[in-house]
Amino acid sequence: MIERRKLGAGGPEMGRIGYGAMVLEGYYGPSDDSQAVRTIHRALDLGVSMIDTADFYGNGHNEVLVGSALKGQRDRAFLCTKFGIVSDESESGSELMTGRGFPLKINGSASYAGRALDASLRRLKTDSIDLWYLHYPDPATPIEETVDAMAAAVRAGKVRYLGLSNVSAEQVRRAHAVHPIAAVQYEYSLWRREAERDLLPSLRELGIALVGWSPLGSGFLAGNTDTPQVNDVRNGDPRYSQQNLTVNRDRFAPLSDIAAELGITNAQLALAWLLHQGADIFPIPGTRREERVLENTKAASVHLNAGVLQRIDGLARIGTASGGTLL
Numbered sequence: 001m002i003e004r005r006k007l008g009a010g011g012p013e014m015g016r017i018g019y020g021a022m023v024l025e026g027y028y029g030p031s032d033d034s035q036a037v038r039t040i041h042r043a044l045d046l047g048v049s050m051i052d053t054a055d056f057y058g059n060g061h062n063e064v065l066v067g068s069a070l071k072g073q074r075d076r077a078f079l080c081t082k083f084g085i086v087s088d089e090s091e092s093g094s095e096l097m098t099g100r101g102f103p104l105k106i107n108g109s110a111s112y113a114g115r116a117l118d119a120s121l122r123r124l125k126t127d128s129i130d131l132w133y134l135h136y137p138d139p140a141t142p143i144e145e146t147v148d149a150m151a152a153a154v155r156a157g158k159v160r161y162l163g164l165s166n167v168s169a170e171q172v173r174r175a176h177a178v179h180p181i182a183a184v185q186y187e188y189s190l191w192r193r194e195a196e197r198d199l200l201p202s203l204r205e206l207g208i209a210l211v212g213w214s215p216l217g218s219g220f221l222a223g224n225t226d227t228p229q230v231n232d233v234r235n236g237d238p239r240y241s242q243q244n245l246t247v248n249r250d251r252f253a254p255l256s257d258i259a260a261e262l263g264i265t266n267a268q269l270a271l272a273w274l275l276h277q278g279a280d281i282f283p284i285p286g287t288r289r290e291e292r293v294l295e296n297t298k299a300a301s302v303h304l305n306a307g308v309l310q311r312i313d314g315l316a317r318i319g320t321a322s323g324g325t326l327l
Helices: 021-025 033-045 057-069 110-124 143-155 169-176 199-206 217-222 242-262 266-275 290-301 306-315
Strands: 004-006 013-015 050-052 078-083 094-097 103-106 129-134 159-165 183-187 209-213 281-283
Touching: 021 033, 021 050, 021 057, 033 050, 033 057, 033 290, 050 209, 057 110, 078 110, 078 159, 110 129, 110 143, 129 143, 129 183, 143 159, 143 169, 159 169, 169 199, 183 199, 199 209, 217 242, 217 266, 242 266, 242 306, 266 281, 266 290, 266 306
Parallel strands: 050 078, 078 129, 129 159, 159 183, 183 209, 209 281
Antiparallel strands: 004 013, 094 103
16 A cells, blocks of 8 residues: 555645546557556555546546446545536637647636536536546636636535646636645656746645646656657657657666666656655556556655665756657
8 A cells, every 4th residue: 555645735645646547548559448447446456546537538438437437436536537628619718729739728617617517527427526627727717717616616515625737836826815726737757847946836835735647758757768659649749759759768768777776667766756756746647557557556665865866856857858848
């Protein structure tokens, strides 16, 4: 079982390492629903309580999948989902350009939030969501208005805690003034450390946890440095373009040497480093395979001494990865 810590200043205790279910939609290769359910069950058995999904993943299928996996086991999971990215063409929204070279349609209005929540509850087959995130802030809706609508869901008993995703420190402060924010989800890993500049210090001042998405660099930090196959979502990641990928292989190769010296895997080194950044950091690696869940959870027991941490910091400073970010 992995170590448990409190989620932010006012949240419940849970395993330091969570599980990101997005990978179960085939974004990084084929995924089988039966195997996916077994993988989630394995995560729960190992003490991984934070199960993260979103209504956008698989256009709702991911929530259905997670809901089926949690049937009869809902009380074992701290269930998290997100809303705000619009998939339904009949719904309105604001265009938000991403680092992947295509826009997303975002709707953070009060009316849309209510519809999205009820739809998520139906797909997840649950009466309440433990942590409900705004996936991206809506450029056309003040974040205060969106959070006020989300707070109404807390008062109605449909949601326990509120979270934000892919936001700035300034947006967090504005939102937190409306209703307490338990966690902020943001890309955080050895090849994406920008959160340390402004966001993480602000979160610590406010008592908000950081949930790190893509803690393994979409597989790169786990040693998967091959050029992505056709239909792989990483083809839109500038860090995975052929020129940048070649540079990144060379720049981050010494991390493999450190992992080998310690007798651990590359993934375990990357996750252990994140856990050493503070008790308020909760990485949510995703995997389609049960054995990888076990490998990832073992990172919670890896100790990195000051010398090793200093070496890692020297190899993976902010901006070391070649290629733009995705936000």
